[in-house]
Structures are given as structure tokens and as C-alpha cells.
Amino acid sequence: MADASVTTVEGAVEHHAHEHHGPQGILKYIWSTDHKIIAMQYLFTGLFMGLVGGLMAYVFRMQLAFPGISVPGFGVVSPHEYNALVTNHGSIMIFWVAMPVLIAAFGNFLIPLMVGADDMVFPKINRLSYQVFFVSAVLILASLFVEGGGFGGAWTAYPPLSAQGDYNLSSLGATLWLIAVALEFIAFLLGGINFITTMMNSRAPGMKAYDIPLVCWMIVIASILFMLSVGPLIAGAIMLLFDQTIGTGFFDPARGGDPILWQHLFWFFGHPEVYVVLLPALGITIDIVATFSRKKVFGYKIMLYTVVATGVLSFFVWAHHQFIAGIDPRMANVFMVTTLLISVPIAELCFVVIATLYGGSITLNTPMLWALAFMAEFLLGGVTGIFLGATGADIYLHDTYFVLAHFHYTFFPIAIIGTFAALTYWFPKMFGRMMNDTLGKIHFWGTIIPFNFIFIPLFVLGLGGQHRRIYDFQNFPELAAMQPFRVFATMSLIVMLLFQLVFFYNFIQSLRKGPKAERNPWKANTLEWTTESPPPHGNWPPDQLPRVYRGPYEYAHPDREEDYWPQNLPA
Amino acid sequence: MGLVALQGCSGDSYPQSAMHPSSDFATRLDDLFDQIFWWAVGVFVVVEAVLIYVIVRFRERPGGPRPQEIHGHVLMEIGWTLAPALILVAIAIPTIQTIFVVDRPPTDENALVVEAIGRQWWWEFRYPELGIVTANEAHIPVGRTIDLRLRSADVLHSFWVPKLGGKRDLVPGRENQLWFTADSAGVYWGQCAEYCGTAHAWMGMRVIADEPADFEAWVASEGADAVALTQPAERAGQAVFMSNACVSCHRIQGTAAVGVFGPDLTHFGSRLTLGAGVLENTEANLIRWIDSTQHVKPGNLMPEVQLSDQQVAQLAAYLRALR
Ligand code: HEC
Ligand code: HEM
Ligand SMILES: [Cu+2]
Ligand SMILES: [Cu+2]
Numbered sequence: 001m002a003d004a005s006v007t008t009v010e011g012a013v014e015h016h017a018h019e020h021h022g023p024q025g026i027l028k029y030i031w032s033t034d035h036k037i038i039a040m041q042y043l044f045t046g047l048f049m050g051l052v053g054g055l056m057a058y059v060f061r062m063q064l065a066f067p068g069i070s071v072p073g074f075g076v077v078s079p080h081e082y083n084a085l086v087t088n089h090g091s092i093m094i095f096w097v098a099m100p101v102l103i104a105a106f107g108n109f110l111i112p113l114m115v116g117a118d119d120m121v122f123p124k125i126n127r128l129s130y131q132v133f134f135v136s137a138v139l140i141l142a143s144l145f146v147e148g149g150g151f152g153g154a155w156t157a158y159p160p161l162s163a164q165g166d167y168n169l170s171s172l173g174a175t176l177w178l179i180a181v182a183l184e185f186i187a188f189l190l191g192g193i194n195f196i197t198t199m200m201n202s203r204a205p206g207m208k209a210y211d212i213p214l215v216c217w218m219i220v221i222a223s224i225l226f227m228l229s230v231g232p233l234i235a236g237a238i239m240l241l242f243d244q245t246i247g248t249g250f251f252d253p254a255r256g257g258d259p260i261l262w263q264h265l266f267w268f269f270g271h272p273e274v275y276v277v278l279l280p281a282l283g284i285t286i287d288i289v290a291t292f293s294r295k296k297v298f299g300y301k302i303m304l305y306t307v308v309a310t311g312v313l314s315f316f317v318w319a320h321h322q323f324i325a326g327i328d329p330r331m332a333n334v335f336m337v338t339t340l341l342i343s344v345p346i347a348e349l350c351f352v353v354i355a356t357l358y359g360g361s362i363t364l365n366t367p368m369l370w371a372l373a374f375m376a377e378f379l380l381g382g383v384t385g386i387f388l389g390a391t392g393a394d395i396y397l398h399d400t401y402f403v404l405a406h407f408h409y410t411f412f413p414i415a416i417i418g419t420f421a422a423l424t425y426w427f428p429k430m431f432g433r434m435m436n437d438t439l440g441k442i443h444f445w446g447t448i449i450p451f452n453f454i455f456i457p458l459f460v461l462g463l464g465g466q467h468r469r470i471y472d473f474q475n476f477p478e479l480a481a482m483q484p485f486r487v488f489a490t491m492s493l494i495v496m497l498l499f500q501l502v503f504f505y506n507f508i509q510s511l512r513k514g515p516k517a518e519r520n521p522w523k524a525n526t527l528e529w530t531t532e533s534p535p536p537h538g539n540w541p542p543d544q545l546p547r548v549y550r551g552p553y554e555y556a557h558p559d560r561e562e563d564y565w566p567q568n569l570p571a
Numbered sequence: 572m573g574l575v576a577l578q579g580c581s582g583d584s585y586p587q588s589a590m591h592p593s594s595d596f597a598t599r600l601d602d603l604f605d606q607i608f609w610w611a612v613g614v615f616v617v618v619e620a621v622l623i624y625v626i627v628r629f630r631e632r633p634g635g636p637r638p639q640e641i642h643g644h645v646l647m648e649i650g651w652t653l654a655p656a657l658i659l660v661a662i663a664i665p666t667i668q669t670i671f672v673v674d675r676p677p678t679d680e681n682a683l684v685v686e687a688i689g690r691q692w693w694w695e696f697r698y699p700e701l702g703i704v705t706a707n708e709a710h711i712p713v714g715r716t717i718d719l720r721l722r723s724a725d726v727l728h729s730f731w732v733p734k735l736g737g738k739r740d741l742v743p744g745r746e747n748q749l750w751f752t753a754d755s756a757g758v759y760w761g762q763c764a765e766y767c768g769t770a771h772a773w774m775g776m777r778v779i780a781d782e783p784a785d786f787e788a789w790v791a792s793e794g795a796d797a798v799a800l801t802q803p804a805e806r807a808g809q810a811v812f813m814s815n816a817c818v819s820c821h822r823i824q825g826t827a828a829v830g831v832f833g834p835d836l837t838h839f840g841s842r843l844t845l846g847a848g849v850l851e852n853t854e855a856n857l858i859r860w861i862d863s864t865q866h867v868k869p870g871n872l873m874p875e876v877q878l879s880d881q882q883v884a885q886l887a888a889y890l891r892a893l894r
Contacts, residue, residue, distance in 0.1 A: 079869050080769050154766045160743060161726040161768055167691070168768055169870070253744020259727065260742060293629065295638045302648070324729065325740045325747075329674035333667050340659040347655040350618060354625055360638045361631045376622060383615045386607060386659075390666040393604045395673065396597075398738055399729065399764045465733050467764050470772040475849055478760060556638040563637065 033123035034537055039109035040430075041130050045137055046101035049092050050415075052141070056089040058497060060471075065483075065490035067472040080169060082471035083152030088144060090155035091177070094277070095184045096137055098415035102280040103188070103226075104133070106422050107195050107219040109430065113528035114213050116204025116546040116568075118538045120194040129194070133187035136180045143176035151177035154469060156266055159251035159259045163243040175244050182237045185230050192223035204527065204568075207548035210300060211567065213526045214552075217304060218283030222276045225311050229272040236265035260325060267318035274410065275314045279307060281374060281418030282349065287552075288371035288425050289353055291524045293360025294563050296553040303352050310345040317342055323394050339389035346382055350375065361556075366440030370421035373448050374413045381409030384459070402462025405455045412451060420447070420503075427510070428517030432533045435514060439506040446499030453492035457485040523564045526552045530568050593759065593780075596673055596736040596751035603669045607662055614658065677750035679716035685709060686720045689728030689741040689763065692770040692871055693834055693847040703793050704822075706834030707847045708777045710793075712786040713753050721747040726768060732761030732778050740765055753780035762848065769870030775848025793838055796825030797893040808889025811882045816874070823893065833873060840894040846871070857887045 029037055055073075062069070063077040070076050077085070108126065112119055120126045144150040151174040153162035162178075165171025199212065199220050239250040240262065249255025251262050290297045297303065319327060319335040353375050362368070384406040387393045397403055420443075427435050466479050473479040473486070520529040527548070531540050540546060546568040554565040592598040686697040687709070696709040711717050721730055723741035731737035736751035753759075763774035781789060800806050812818060813827055820833040828836075839845075842852050846868050850856040859866075861883050864873050878886070 079772060083766075083769065083771075152769070158727055158766075161766070167726050258744065260745075293638065296640050298641065299648075324738045325742060329670050332670055332674065336666060336670070337663060340663055343659065344652065344655050348652060351651045354618075354622055355641065357622075357625045357629060359641055360629050361635060362626060362629050363631050364626075372622075372626060376619065379618055379622075380615065383611045386611055386662065387604070390603065390607055390662055393600065393607055393666070395738060396600050396604065396733070399766075467731070467762070469766040472772060475773060476760075476762070476775070556640070558640075 031127070033119070033127045035108045035112050035120045035123070035126060036430075036535065038126050038130050039105045039107075042100045042108060042133070043105035045134065046097050046105060047419075049096040049137060050101070050419075053089050053092040053097055054497060054500075056085045056092070058493060060085045060089070061490040061493050063471060064473070065487045067474050077471065079471050080149055080152055083154075083469065084144065084150035084170065084173070086469055087152050087154050088140065088150050088177075091181065092140065093411065093415060094155070094273070095181060096140065098277040098411065099184075099188060100133060101419050102277055102284075102415070102422070103195075103219055103222055104129070104191050106215075106280060106284065106426070107191070107223070109426065110213075110528065111195055111198050111216050111219065112202070113429075113531070113535060113539055114216050114526050114552075115199055115202060115207060116527045116540075116548065117198055117202035118540065118542070118545065121197040121202055122194050125190050126194050129187045129190035132183055132190065136183035136187060139176055139180035139183065143173045143180060146172045146176060148173055156270070157240070157262075158266075159240060159243065159262050160253075163240060163251050165244070171244065175241065178237055178241050178244065182234060182241075185234055185237075188223075188226055189230065192227050195220050195223045204546050204548045207567075210304075211548055211551050213283075213287055214297065214300065214303060215280070215283030215287045218279040218307065221307055221311055222279040225272045225279075225314065226276045229269040229276075229315065232265045233269040236262055260322070263322055263325065264318065267321045268315070270321070271318045272311070272314045275311055277414050278410070279311075281414040281421075282307075284418055284422045284425070285371045285374045286353065286356070287526070288367050288421055289356055290553045290555065291425075291522050292363045292365065292368040292371075293357050294555040295356055295360040296551075296555055297352070298355035298358075299352050300551070300553070303349065306345045306348045306352075310342060310349075313338060313342045313345070320389060320394070324398050336389060340386070343382065343386060343389070350379065350382075366435070366437050366444060367421055367425035369441065369444045370417055370424060373444070374417045374421060377409060377417065377448075377451070378413040381406060381413065384409060397462065399468050400462040401458045401466045401468065404468055405458035405462060408455050408458075412455075416447070416451075420444075425522070426528075428521045429528055429533050429535070431511055432517050433510050433514035434517050434521060435510040436506050439502055443499055443502040443506065446502060447496055450492040450496035450499070454489045454496065457489045461485050520566075523562075525554055525564055525566050527567055530566060591734065593734040593755055593757070594736055594751040594753050596749075597734055599669050599673055603665055606665055610658055610662055614655075676748060677716050677718045679718075679750075679752075682716040682718035682750065683712065684718045684720060685711070686722065687730055687741070689721075689723045689725075689730075689767070689774075691725050691768055692763070692774040692868075694763075694774070694776045695724075695834065698790075701790055701794060703790065704835050705793060705838065706836075707775075707844065708779060708842050710779045710781055710786060710789045711753060712783045713756050713780050714783065716750055716752045719749045719751075721749060727765045728763045728767050728774070729765035730761070731764040732759050732776070734759050735761070735778060735780075737761070738764045753778075756780050756782050756785075758843065760848075770868055773847060773849045773868050773871070775844070777843060777848060779843075792841075792894070797823070797837055797840070800889070800892055802888065802892070804885050804888040805892045806889075808885035808887070808892075811878070811886050812889060815878070816876050817886075820873070836890060836893060838893055840891045852891075854887055854891060857890060858883055861886055 059071050059074045059077060060082055062071040063082060148170045151170050153168045153174060161167045162174060168174055199216055242248040243250055243252060249257040251257045251259045253259065286297055316338045317335060319331065320339045323332055387397055388403060388406060424435055424440055461482055464482055517533040519531065519533055527546050530546055548567045549569065549571055550565065550567055552567055556563045557565050592601045684699055686699065688695040694707050696706065697704050721739055721741045723743045725743065728741040729738045730741060730749060735753055736749055739747050739749040741747065757780055759778045759780065761776045761778055763771060767774065800809065818828045818830060820830040822829050822831060822835045824837040844850060845852045845857060845860055849868050850860065863875060864871060865875055
């Protein structure tokens with residue numbers, strides 16, 4: 001990585017697979033290798049899956065608030081259906097929403113544009129990546145409708161429950177789920193190759209390592225983390241598949257296996273995975289914050305190295321998910337210390353954002369509101385994480401709604417707030433039109449306020465002893481008494497889902513009738529704003545690929561009249 | 572708002588909550604929680620306040636000053652790295668102390684060994700020193716340390732009685748250990764806290780802490796066969812039980828029923844609940860259970876045996892007489 005700072009090899013951008021006469025007509029959108037089209041494919045698939053995941057949450061939240069009713073649009077929820085819904089909601093939100101949208105959609109769209117390349121280095125691998133991903137999405141949806149219903153073994157798929165049909169009662173569903181997840185991993189391995197090589201090798205002349213916008217760095221570091229962590233789990237998934245289908249016993253103690261092994265493989269991947277989705281959202285936030293506070297990012301290098309440190313540390317915390325599985329107290333303490341340690345860089349990142357805002361000139365438009373909300377809400381997720389990292393407290397809190405609320409306070413800002421921030425910010429570039437800011441703000445408040453109203457009651461329920469993956473609390477008299485909290489959370493969810501219609505309307509209307517976007521509507525510095533909106537095939541006319549003269553965040557530079565200084569303007 | 576709600580939850584109306592611990596183990600956790608709580612609240616309020624202040628203070632104003640780059644300030648940077656680090660040390664020290672206490676084996680020589688075995692979706696309790704096997708309700712003596720041995724017969728489960736102790740997982744192929752000493756008599760709620768399949772929601776249990784004398788009495792009766800049957804209906808019920816599938820899954824000490832697939836029913840009549848804490852143990856509920864168990868606890872592993880209403884009533888009379 002070190003010598004990447006000096007290479008800006010034009011020759012490395014081979015023009016293979018980049019003929020300007022690719023498939024025509026509708027096929028252009030299906031069979032294209034253009035990184036922007038692939039980004040759109042990922043984006044719309046991800047948004048669709050987000051809708052599915054959100055509606056699943058609606059169904060099971062209705063069941064929790066009004067146990068036993070026939071949920072409008074779904075019907076009565078049986079325990080097995082409930083478990084399958086929760087399992088697939090979790091899996092879909094993380095693997096088919098957060099990853100495709102934040103990493104694949106924005107990674108694909110932004111990296112070539114931001115580093116001034118005409119496409120990815122390996123466009124065909126890129127297309128393959130989406131195709132594999134698409135198959136995995138079809139499989140996970142199909143798994144819900146097969147005989148026996150969807151997989152109901154929780155998104156963590158702990159064996160022996162997940163390993164045997166007679167334990168989880170959904171053998172075919174479980175197998176399809178596992179294959180879908182494994183394919184999804186493969187799709188992202190294929191995608192990751194491109195992000196890393198493109199950023200390393202295809203940069204515009206003059207662009208040094210520290211001139212790369214942070215969002216690109218974040219996506220690339222996330223891809224590296226993903227590649228390093230997922231290997232063992234793919235192996236684990238294959239072992240589990242064998243346990244399910246051909247009767248091996250890798251995770252079955254009766255046949256010499258060990259169920260705890262899976263937990264190690266899963267969380268060795270699972271914890272870095274949190275950072276895999278966090279980093280892109282963080283990068284998006286920082287780019288937006290810099291643009292709309294008209295300030296240089298405070299401590300670009302601190303930020304970068306902090307992120308690398310966090311990434312490395314994230315490989316050494318996994319066993320905090322097993323504090324109660326009966327691990328040796330000495331080991332528990334080691335993992336507790338690393339877990340607490342990892343909050344130091346996270347705190348650091350938070351201060352960097354605050355310092356960037358400090359002294360700026362802050363415009364509170366829709367993208368900026370989303371970016372700031374990301375920080376404000378993620379903070380609560382971070383702080384509540386301290387309770388769980390502190391092993392002793394975790395013994396009580398583990399597997400309660402406190403944990404659930406905690407990780408939704410991290411995942412929701414990442415997956416939902418981060419997505420809306422990026423979408424509203426880059427919409428003009430992606431679609432060539434401006435979005436309506438007033439509707440954007442209505443949608444913002446209509447999402448953020450209910451979000452807090454959903455999950456704050458869940459913290460309270462968790463402290464009150466409400467545990468996870470329970471489809472009806474009426475059998476626990478002591479928990480049944482807290483029903484008003486559940487009803488309130490569910491009502492808030494319905495309000496939030498209804499406000500998504502505002503976004504949908506705004507999106508469609510802006511696509512059709514929004515004012516035409518100029519090249520650089522936000523007066524930002526990075527390279528994507530120097531080409532047309534939307535960028536043509538090849539991004540820039542072949543003889544006009546940009547050249548870079550400075551870093552990405554030169555806002556309000558004292559030597560310059562204008563308050564921004566695009567990266568490609570000669571000094 | 573959150574705080575007010577928290578206060579509300581710690582009240583007696585929520586017996587599930589660990590905020591009112593009743594054992595040495597749970598008290599340790601509660602103390603630790605309280606310490607961390609105030610640190611976390613402090614950090615949250617301060618950082619959030621600064622964030623909001625900065626956003627409001629530096630909003631764009633027409634003719635406002637042009638943003639100035641603030642350069643890295645060494646002291647500030649050291650400060651904000653050190654501050655969280657120090658707070659974390661403050662949290663880590665009591666945590667490490669707690670861990671070494673709650674994770675070590677029990678120090679009490681005199682501890683009573685109880686084996687808890689998790690099954691889809693009920694609990695078996697064995698007292699190897701006392702020769703007792705029972706299900707879903709464990710009696711323990713107040714003031715004596717309980718040395719729990721946790722095992723699983725199928726998938727992962729987790730033992731959790733919030734006011735006494737846990738969670739600790741039950742892992743097939745291993746034995747985990749957990750100890751606690753109840754400090755007052757009473758019936759404590761608990762349930763499985765690790766997702767274990769369809770009926771995980773109904774895998775409850777009771778731990779009943781008795782004064783030592785009451786515990787001795789319980790041991791004496793629980794170790795013996797059930798009391799003799801007196802009513803004809805009860806004897807009729809016994810005959811139904813022995814001539815149907817029941818006998819192959821349930822054990823009733825002193826009879827031909829020696830099944831081990833389902834809970835031991837030797838003293839079923841003296842249990843407070845049935846179906847792993849799902850229903851109160853009343854005659855009407857027991858009839859419902861035998862009649863339509865899949866309705867009462869969907870997915871559970873007891874089949875619905877075809878019987879006449881009269882046979883079901885007789886069975887209920889018999890089982891409730893097993894004291
Ligand atoms: C296939 C084995 C099987 C058969 C046959 C069977 N049971 Fe059960 N029984 C179980 C299992 C397993 C449970 C535990 C269910 C649970 O709580 O998840 C159970 C639970 C019970 C309980 C509740 C025990 C408690 O303490 O909670 C009663 C009472 C009972 N069975 C009575 C009967 C009667 C009466 C019959 C005959 C009509 C019968 N069982 C037939 C397996 C069986
Ligand atoms: C749209 C708003 C959302 C609501 C109302 C919601 C609600 C819930 C609830 C109530 C559960 C737990 C159900 C139970 O344990 O019985 C749950 C589980 C989960 N959610 Fe969400 N959620 C939302 C969005 C998200 C997002 C955006 C993500 C991640 C990107 C996510 C990831 C998960 C995961 C991983 C689980 C755990 C699944 C399991 O236990 O196997 N959720 N959600
Ligand atoms: Cu983790
Ligand atoms: Cu369980």
C-alpha cells in the first residue's frame with residue numbers, strides 16, 4: 001500500500017472490455033459492464049431488499065404489539081413464521097441491504113469517478129459480481145416460500161440448531177439460506193478486487209494517496225477487511241452445508257464436532273463485518289460534512305490511520321460474543337480489554353467530525369442533515385456498546401432487547417441513514433436532476449424521530465429483562481406488563497414506514513421533473529463533480545480525463561477568492 | 572424520559588428485572604452495571620451536547636466569517652485520546668474484578684450440586700447427591716451456594732434467572748458451571764435465553780428458594796414415590812396413562828412408566844406450572860395441555876394423543892394426585 005502514493009500509472013488502466021459499443025437497448029442495463037450501471041443495479045436491488053426487510057419488521061413488530069392478531073397484509077404469524085421472519089430480516093438487512101448499497105452501489109459509482117478513471121479495472125468481474133449477487137438475492141427470497149418455510153435459526157445460524165432439519169424444522173429453507181449467504185460472500189469478494197485495484201492503479205495523474213477522498217479509502221479498507229475475515233466463514237458455511245445435507249458432524253458433538261467452533265468462525269467474520277459496513281457510511285458522512293461546512297476535513301491522516309487501527313483491532317474482539325458461552329475468565333478479560341480499546345478510535349473519529357464542523361459555515365440541507373444525524377445517533381450505539389463490552393454487565397444484557405436496541409443504533413444509522421445521506425448527496429450526479437429539499441427534510445424528520453421512538457423503548461424493555469427472539473410475551477406475566485412500550489415502538493415503526501412514501505414520491509418526481517443538475521451543484525472539490533451529470537459512458541471524454549493538483553477538501557482556502565478549489569484546477 | 576422509564580422498570584412490578592437482585596451473583600452484576608451506567612450517561616451527554624452546540628453555533632449566516640482551517644492542536648488531540656482511554660480504564664478495572672468473581676468455580680465446599688439439562692423446550696434438573704430428578708422447577712435452599720452444572724441434550728440453550736444468576740450457555744458436548752447463593756426465599760422466574768428453535772419463547776422455568784427446613788421437607792418427599800392414590804378417577808387415570816403412549820415418554824417413579832424423552836412426572840402434582848412455565852398448574856389447564864398441547868405451546872415435542880374427554884379428565888386427576 002505504501003508505494004501506491006507515488007504511482008499514478010496511466011498504462012495500468014488497460015482499455016480491455018471497454019469498447020464504447022456494448023449491448024444496446026434494455027440489455028444495456030442488464031448486461032452492461034459500465035460501473036455506473038452496475039452501481040444502479042446494486043442500488044435498486046438493495047433498496048428493494050431494504051423494503052422487504054422493513055416490511056418484515058412491520059409484520060413481526062405487529063405480532064409483538066398485538067399478539068395473535070391477523071396482521072394486515074400478512075395474516076396470523078405462527079411461531080415458526082415469526083422466527084423465520086426475524087432471521088431473514090436480520091440477514092437481509094445486513095447482507096442484502098447494507099453491503100450492496102453502501103459498498104457495492106456507492107463503491108462502484110464513486111471510486112472510478114472520484115479517482116478519475118473511466119471504469120473499473122476489471123469490468124467483467126464487476127458484472128459477474130452483480131450477477132452472483134442477484135442470484136443470491138433471488139435464492140434468499142425463494143427460501144421463504146419453500147416447503148417448511150424460511151430458515152428460522154437466527155441470522156447467526158448457530159449449530160446444532162442450524163445443522164439439522166429436525167431441530168429447526170426448515171431443512172430446505174435452511175440450506176437455501178446458507179447457499180444464498182455463501183454466494184453473497186463470493187459476490188463481494190469479486191467486487192472487492194475491483195475496488196482495491198481501481199483505487200490503487202487507475203488514479204488520475206497527479207493524485208497521490210492522500211489526495212484520494214476519504215470515502216474511497218473507507219470503501220477500499222472495508223473491502224480489505226471483508227476479504228481477510230470472510231475466508232474462514234466461507235469454509236465454515238461449507239462445513240455447515242455438509243452437516244445439513246450429507247450428515248457430517250463438524251459442529252455436532254455427538255459425532256466429534258464442536259458447536260462453539262462455528263461461533264468463532266462466525267464472529268471472526270461477524271465483528272469485522274460491522275466495520276465493513278460502518279466504514280463506507282463514515283466516509284460518506286465525512287465527505288458530506290466537509291462539503292457543507294465548507295471546511296477541510298480535520299486531520300485527514302489521523303482519520304485514515306485511526307480507521308486502519310480500528311480495522312486491525314476488529315480482528316481481535318470476536319470472542320466478546322461468547323462471554324456467556326463459558327469461556328475461560330482470563331480469555332474473557334483479554335477480549336474485554338480489546339473490545340473496550342476499540343472504542344478509543346471510534347471516539348477519535350467522532351472528535352474528528354466535530355473538529356471539522358467547528359468554525360465552519362454549516363448549511364443544513366437534506367444530505368447534511370442525514371450526515372449529522374448519522375453522528376448523533378451512532379453515538380448512542382457506541383456508548384451503549386460499552387455496557388456490552390464490559391463482560392460483567394454483558395452477562396445480564398446478552399440476548400436481551402438492550403443488545404437489540406444497541407445494534408440497531410449502529411446498524412440503522414449505517415444502513416438507512418448512511419444510504420439516505422449518500423443518495424440525497426449524489427442524486428444530482430447519478431441522475432442529472434436535483435431532489436426537492438423540502439420534501440427531503442420532511443422525510444428526514446419523519447424517519448429520524450420515529451426511529452428513536454422505536455428503539456428507545458426497546459432499551460427500556462431490555463433492561464426490564466425482555467429477551468430476544470420471543471414471538472409473544474403474554475406468557476411472561478412480568479414482561480406482559482410492559483406491553484405499552486411494545487405498542488408504542490410498533491406504532492412508531494408504522495409512522496416511519498409511511499414517511500418512506502414521501503421519499504418514494506420525491507425520488508420519482510425528481511427523476512422526472514426535478515430541475516436539471518449542473519455539473520457541480522454543491523460546489524464540491526472532488527473529481528466526480530467535474531464531469532457532466534449524469535456522467536457519460538467512460539466518465540469523461542477520452543482525451544479529457546482529469547489531472548489532479550491538490551487534496552479533496554480544500555474549502556475556504558485563504559489564497560483563493562472562491563470558497564472551494566476543485567482537485568483538477570491547475571494552480 | 573429514558574431515565575424515568577428505567578426507574579419504572581426497576582420496580583417490583585417487574586420481577587424479571589435484575590435491578591432487584593436476590594443473590595450474591597446478581598448483586599455483583601448490578602453494582603457493576605450502575606457504575607458503567609453513570610460513565611456512559613456522562614460521555615453521551617457531553618459529546619452530544621458539544622456536537623449540537625457546534626452545529627448551532629456555526630450555522631451558515633449571510634455575511635458570516637469565512638471558515639478558518641483549524642490546525643492540529645497537539646494538546647487537544649492527546650486530550651481527546653486520553654480522556655476516553657481513562658474512562659475505559661475506570662470501567663475495565665471493576666469489570667475485571669467482577670469477572671474473576673463470577674467466572675471462578677464456587678469457593679464454598681458445602682455447595683449443593685444441581686445439574687440443569689436443557690432440552691427442546693424444557694428443563695431437567697438433577698440432584699446427584701440427593702438422588703432426585705425433576706423438571707422445570709428447581710428447589711434450592713436459601714443461604715447455601717448452588718453449584719450448577721449446565722449441559723444440553725440437543726441444541727444451545729442458556730440458563731437465566733435474572734435475580735439469581737446467569738446467563739450461562741448450555742452447550743451440547745460440554746459442561747458449563749455457574750454458581751449463586753440465594754439470599755431470600757421466594758419463587759424466581761427464569762427462562763432459556765439462547766435462541767433454540769420454534770418454542771424457545773416458552774422455555775421457562777422456576778427456581779424456588781426455600782428456607783432450609785422447607786427444603787429438607789421437599790427433599791424427603793421428592794425423593795420418595797408419589798403418595799398413594801385415593802380416588803377411583805385417579806386410578807382410572809393411571810390405567811389410561813399406562814396403556815397409552817404417555818408411558819413411553821414420561822417417567823413416574825414406582826410405576827411402569829420409565830420414559831425419558833419428556834419431563835419426569837413423579838411429583839407433577841406439586842409443581843406450580845406446567846409446560847415449562849407456560850401455564851399455571853390447574854386442573855383446567857392440565858386438561859387443555861393434554862387435549863391440545865400443540866395449541867397451547869406450538870411446536871413442542873409432545874404429540875396430541877387421541878383420547879376421549881373422560882379419559883383426559885381421568886388423566887388430569889391422576890397427574891394432579893402425584894404429589
Ligand atoms: C413423544 C413423547 C411424549 C408422549 C407420547 C407424551 N408426552 Fe407428555 N411431554 C413430552 C414432552 C417432550 C414434554 C415437554 C413439553 C415442553 O414443555 O416443551 C411433555 C410434557 C408433558 C407434561 C407437562 C410436564 C411439565 O412439568 O411441564 C405433562 C403433564 C405431560 N407431558 C403428560 C403427558 C400425558 C398425559 C401423555 C399421554 C397422553 C403424554 N404426556 C404423552 C413428551 C411426550
Ligand atoms: C426498519 C426498522 C427496523 C426495525 C423496526 C427493526 C426491528 C427489529 C426487531 C424488533 C428485531 C428482533 C426481533 C426478535 O428478536 O424477536 C430485529 C432483529 C434484527 N434486526 Fe432489525 N429492525 C429494523 C431495521 C434493521 C436494520 C436496518 C438492520 C441492519 C442493517 C437490522 C438488523 C437486524 C438484525 C441483525 C436482527 C437480529 C436477527 C436475529 O435475531 O436473528 N434491522 N429487528
Ligand atoms: Cu462483535
Ligand atoms: Cu431457548
